[in-house]
Amino acid sequence: MADFIAGALGGACGVMVGYPLDTVKVRIQTQRNYKGIWHCIYTTYKVESVSGFFKGMSMPISTVSVSSSIVFGVYRNFLYQWCKLRYGKTNIKPSKCDIFLSGYAAGAVQALVSSPADMAKVRLQTQIFGPCSVAAGPKYTGPINCLVTIVREKGFLGLYKGCSVLIFRDCNSFATYFLSYAVFREWFVAAEQSSSEFLGVLLSGGSAGVVAWSIATPMDVIKSRLQVDGVTQQKYRGVLHCITESVRQEGITVLFKGLSLNCLRAFPVNMVVFLTYEIILKQIKPFTS
Structure with a gap:
């Protein structure tokens, strides 16, 4: 239970830090009218002002807390049960394979739960409407309206368009995520004996995130394109056709x-996710154990 709570708070803090750049990332991946990162940032600000970078954030700020809670909770509980099954006890150091498999399981469960919210986020982020826009008006007025519209147009399964790619992305990226965090933390703590654990968590969390997204980006591109496909016209027949x-x-x-x-x-x-997670976990674990 402690891991579920700490994961939820860590995820919420992470969303607030990274959401503006996430909007830019999604637009670059799905739209061909940007020359690069800075052009996308400049155009978004010019057309939609600062609010354009935070489109659809109300949904992720609530749902990412849930998905992050699921990721950390499932990871820790799966690892606990796996070690108990494999070694007959839980108070041992898990192997790298154990950590990888637990992260893989966490990614699969998280993807199934978060797919509808991720769909709404991506569609709202790619919906350009502002003072300088020539569009008659936004198709979606908010996250709930976006989800309702998708269900009305495509049925309930429309909320899970691109879910297979999302599962493939998250299974591999979260397996890499937790494994690289464990490895980096061992390195940084061993290399910096005089430094605090605080620094080790920051460096390990940040580095793990970079490694995980390096693995996830190709499928993230395809996932985003499938999710926005059909807003105006249908371009792709499926995952392989999109690729x-x-x-x-x-x-x-x-x-x-x-x-x-x-x-x-x-x-x-x-950095923020793991730091928050570790701090909260230490504070609440005595009350939940």
């Missing part, structure tokens, strides 16, 4: 669109 058409039209580098931005965003966000 082949994207590569054919824009080259293999299209799969790494937003990689630098993902890594830039991942470091401070995951």
Whole structure:
């Protein structure tokens, strides 16, 4: 229970830190009218002002708390049960394989729960409407309206469009995420014996986030494109068609669109996530054990 609570608070703090860059990342991945990161930032601010960077944040700020709670809670509980099953006891240091498998399980469960909210987030982020926009008006007035509209147009399963890609992305990225955090923390603590644990958590969390997003970015691009597909017209028949058409039209580098931005965003966000998680866990664990 302590891990679920600490994970929820860590996720909420992470969203607030990284959401503006996440909006820029999604727009670069799904729209071809930007020349680069700075052009996207400039255009978004010019057309929609500061509020354009925070479109759809009300949904993630609540749902990411839930999904982050699920990730950390499932990870820790799966690891606990796995070690108990494999070794017959839980008070041992888990192997790297144990950590990887637990992260993989956490990613799968999280993706299934968060898919509808992620769909609403991406569609709201790519909806351009502001004082300088020529659009007649926004299609979606908010996260709930977005979800209701998708269900009305595509049915309930429309909320899970791109979910298979999301699962593939999250399973691999969270497995890498928790494994790299464990490895980096061992390195940083061993290398900096005189420094506080605080610094080790910051560096380990930030580095783990960068590694995880480096693995996740190709599938993140495809996932985002599938989620916005059909807002105005249908372009892709499925996952493989989306991959082949994207590569054919824009080259293999299209799969790494937003990689630098993902890594830039991942470091401070995951520094905050793991720091908050570790602090909260220490404070509440005595009351939940």
